[in-house]
Amino acid sequence: MTTAAQHAYDSYEALVEDYFEKGWTDGLPIMPPTPEKVAAFLECAGLSGDEVLGTVPTREVTCTAEQAAANAVMAGCLPEYFPTVVAAVRAHLQPKGNCHSTTGTLSGAAQAVIINGPIRNELGVASGAGCFGPGFRANATIGRALRLVIRNVCRGIPGFLDRASYSTPARYSFCFGENEEASDWEPLHVQRGLAPEQSAVTVHSLMKMVEATDFTSRDAEGVCDTLVTNIRANGIAGDAWLGEEGNVVIVVGHEHHRFFVEEGWSKADIQQYLWPRLNAPATSATDRMARIGKPEGILIVAAGGAGMGASWLLLPHLALAITEPVS
Amino acid sequence: MELEWAGVPSIAIVHEEMRGSAQAIARVSGCPDYEFLTVDYPWVPIAIWSKEECLELAEIMAPKVLTALTGQS
Structure with a gap:
């Protein structure tokens, strides 16, 4: 298992410009994935760096926890968001999550990350007014982390394996919570067989x-x-x-x-x-x-x-x- | 508020769900204590209302507007 190479930069600006140059971002600036931050994220999820979260066989891709952590740092996540990012990556990389097709398609399909359970409120995931849009760090960065994994690990790069005719703004980030407190409706994750107190992520392409x-x-x-x-x-x-x-x-x-x-x-x-x-x-x-x-x-x-x-x-x-x- | 500033006695009617945004506009307009009337459910904030619904709502709100503007009930 390879470990990400370490690079030294004179300044944050130099790092960001180099990341743009190398094509490692979604077109927006990123946070530097320092070894210390990546380690902190892995620790928060209780994972070793070489833990495999999933694969994309068509693309010869294997996604490790270290790769996901680096991209979660880059997306602007806090360490405590990382277990949720891990669940989203695992969900998307399930065979019938169909990463290769849904991220390569001409149609520009996007991934909705829907969060249920106690973690929503612990992380401040928005589920009410404005929950599809900007202004909420957890929503913005958890959704972005999955998309950066798709880009940087799963090779879903526009013009390469991402062949979308238009793509969509939802591909920058699309993450929201279910408003479980709005009624006595059974939450989505409970309908899908999990306990109410179990936090969960549903990824829908x-x-x-x-x-x-x-x-x-x-x-x-x-x-x-x-x-x-x-x-x-x-x-x-x-x-x-x-x-x-x-x-x-x-x-x-x-x-x-x-x-x-x-x-x-x-x-x-x-x-x-x-x-x-x-x-x-x-x-x-x-x-x-x-x-x-x-x-x-x-x-x-x-x-x-x-x-x-x-x-x-x-x-x-x-x-x-x-x-x-x-x- | 602009009508008030123009010297026209007026009262704004907003939906209860929009109270927060109405108060925010009042605050940024320098009138944090500006008073307004509110409509609540079953009237939804945005709707295509029937004539009957409009009349029913008007009958409820008209006396409140009159009181707000004249101080008379």
């Missing part, structure tokens, strides 16, 4: 994000029908390799969530309502089948702030949403 606005409906069914219309306008093809386990993530916004809570709808109720309607045969080019194998494949997440009557649809690329515990 998305082909595109679609905002499903609905300022008119005043009840749960009306909101669900809007979700169906918006998903079916795009369609989801399904994939033989993914089988019946495919996913779509629906981030239910505050103003829509209210109607579900008022009417006592659980996540399972929403899944049962949506599933047959999504899987119904196409009727036109703008009303297409959204092929999801099971109701449980529709992943419902509460997040976002008050105001907009909107939810967000994270439509899948060729991968499963993978949930990994934070250990």
